Amino acid sequence: MTAFPPRFFVTGEEVDRMMVAFYAAIRRHPVLGPVFTAHIGETDAAWDAHIEKIGRFWKNAILREGGYSGSPMMVHRAATDVLPEHFPLWLGLFDETADRLLRPEAAAAWSALAHRLGGAFRMGVEEARRPADAAPRLV
Template identity: 50%
Template sequence: MTDAPVAPLTDADIDRVVLAFYAEIRVHPVLGPIFNGHVGTGAEEWRAHEAKIGRFWKKALLQQPGYDGNPMAVHLAAGDVRPAHFDPWLELFETVTHRQLPAPQADAWTTLAHRIGRGLRLGVEDRHRPKGSVPQLG
């Protein structure tokens, strides 16, 4: 017997998860100050950020056009993003996604989020690694 196919995510699913996730990010004791420092604290600033991140996920998950940013460059340019920030980000993302979606869709999305997070973390680690030191892979 084969596993049943995962029902596709919709635009509405992505929007719902992004809104719920960033509502929690804003008040997170570690991540909130970082995000609020870069995004801002106003409702309009957060709406613009959530829309941009929604476009990112719609491109990644649904192959929709509309996002043309560079997440690695943004994380590196931020200056205050550290490798240790990725674990709580991913943990919170997984919690919110599983709260908002059926398990198969949430699992598929969070698997991709972990893959993207690993790549971003490696880039941030490389940026903060002392010059001439050997990179840690994995």
């Protein structure tokens, strides 16, 4: 049985560099930094562990390496301090980082995937916050 090909071409080293740079920007961000720190912790070791875990997520999603288990949708839905308005900020930092570090075609492809996932997570967060008796939002 053959492995599925990567969704697009980036190396594992590029994923690692992207994660380090992206999460450095997140830590400095005045809105996102405190939210992430509340969940990750304040120490460099805690951030390094998170960066490594999310790197495994992206290597699985892009390179199809495996090695990641978890439910990021459930994590985002359960985090009551993660708000729908955080996702455009997150995606903006992601795009800036990708544009700075990657070849244009890789940056565009990875950003498109991140936007699809970010949109789904935002909708999941909105749904988790919707009152039980409210009509569902369909767009």
